[in-house]
Amino acid sequence: MGMTMTQKILAAHAGLDEVKPGQLVMADLDLVLGNDVTSPVAINEFNKAGFDSIFSQDKITMVMDHFTPNKDIKAAGQCKQCREFAGKYGIKNYFDVGDMGIEHALLPEKGLVAPGDCVIGADSHTCTYGALGAFSTGVGSTDMCAGMAKGKDWFRIPSAIKFNIIGKLPKWSTAKDVILHIITMIGVDGALYKSMEFSGPGLKNLTMEDRLCMANMAIEAGAKNGIFAVDEVTLDYIKDKVTKEYKIFEADEDAEYDEVYDIDLSQIKPTVAFPHLPENGRTFDEIGNIPIDQAVIGSCTNGRIEDIRAAAEILKGRHIAEGVRCIVIPATQKVYLTAMKEGLLEIFINAGCAVSTPTCGPCLGGHMGILAKGERAVATTNRNFVGRMGHPESEVYLASPYVAAASAVMGRIAQPSELD
Amino acid sequence: MKAHGTVHKYGDNVDTDVIIPARYLNSADMQELAKHCMEDIDIEFAGRVKPGDIMVAKANFGCGSSREHAPASIKASGISCVIAKSFARIFYRNAINIGLPIIECDEAAEKIENGDEVEIDFDTGVITNITRNETYQGQSFPEFLINIINSNGLLNSLK
CATH class of the missing domain: 3.30.499.10 (Aconitase, domain 3)
Structure with a gap:
């Protein structure tokens, strides 16, 4: 076999x-x-x-x-x-x-x-x-x-x-x-x-x-x-x-x-995972009006330079909605430096975002963006379990950097095409 | 070896964030963490649990983070065994590695109710529900893992 x-x-x-x-x-x-x-x-x-x-x-x-x-x-x-x-x-x-x-x-x-x-x-x-x-x-x-x-x-x-x-x-x-x-x-x-x-x-x-x-x-x-x-x-x-030696393994044909x-x-649409499990994915035809208090862009899932560029593409020349906090966390010092050289950090700050040094912080409810009771966040992180980002009665919606950034601008869960 | 105690019953997909929320992970003192075990879904658990009690849940128990603080805080709270339909894989290996007995059993996970008095025989995998006068056959471990458990955890087995 x-x-x-x-x-x-x-x-x-x-x-x-x-x-x-x-x-x-x-x-x-x-x-x-x-x-x-x-x-x-x-x-x-x-x-x-x-x-x-x-x-x-x-x-x-x-x-x-x-x-x-x-x-x-x-x-x-x-x-x-x-x-x-x-x-x-x-x-x-x-x-x-x-x-x-x-x-x-x-x-x-x-x-x-x-x-x-x-x-x-x-x-x-x-x-x-x-x-x-x-x-x-x-x-x-x-x-x-x-x-x-x-x-x-x-x-x-x-x-x-x-x-x-x-x-x-x-x-x-x-x-x-x-x-x-x-x-x-x-x-x-x-x-x-x-x-x-x-x-x-x-x-x-x-x-x-x-x-x-x-x-x-x-x-x-x-x-x-x-x-x-x-x-x-x-x-x-x-x-x-x-720099070390490595060996490439391939699955056997049988x-x-x-x-x-x-x-x-080609059939994949922007998807948002609703609380409190990552399996609760919905596409925008089944989402409706969901106001948000916070957007988090970063984490081991989506904090790499392509993710930061995607968020910047949406936020360039725009401002986040009143009453929304948007926290951008480049995942490494190299990503941070690249984002700085490309002018992305300036885009975020002009858009009203907080830009943080690398940390897992808010993803696991550690620090740098904890949610209060009843608050709702859209995040590019990986888990939306009960209490994951803060109070047990807060909510996390998982999405891509495009969706998180568009949501920050609209003040509700939104897809980037709504900004076109 | 046997376990005997009162059951604390939970549902599907009990994740490690509710077993021990990350806001407490600035400590690695498991006795301290046991005070917060399960608090986001069962605020009274830490006050109610007695040494020897048994935890029963449905599918995918312990999903999410790799934090060993999850099985360790359950163990430190006095729980003698966790029965579930299935365990998330990191929780499964963590439990074996730290010597927290776990058993997979569909029937027990369905039929045992909160507050039942239950006895588990680890040698045979037989689970006896004393309250309901029923028995269920749990899955036994392969020999490789029994050796780790009998050595009282992975580190002792490697010595």
């Missing part, structure tokens, strides 16, 4: 010729990631277990991005604990305020993930790096601890759902709309324990930023990982970033899939 792309990567890292869905394996890790919320728990476990060395100084990375710049004394303490641990053990890829960015935007930009890698991260959106053709999955802090100490972790070999991408996106439709469409179609547990593998002739029409956005939200369908076939777009993206879906990009 043939293997999927994910199965082949896991087999290679477990030293096996073949693996089958459901099989449990120990696999070698190419990268172990943690942030300022999950690393402290891993460090506590590391010390409690009595480990006194790490498996590699190059293959562990810590990014202080969730509650940074430190939002309060306790958050400052957690970052201090990470900083001291990274210093003590000589972790080279430790990123703190000033050079950090949102982890899942930062690591690909820094060339830390290559095709064929096996990556774990103590953050659920670690599945983002599947965009580069790596196996990458979110785990907990104990896994991170084990990974740091031993460079190995256990995996249950997943079966897969194949998404055959065809066509090209129409104007104002984005990768965010594609993934919201898919999650709405299969549900928040539609890919539970499985891989979502993306391939097909339409892949060439999706940029790396598009792929990172789609792979990022694989977890919102319950998936173990999302992964894209490696092509010219991948190789072009990594050529001036990745690989078995639980399901196969054709996704025709």
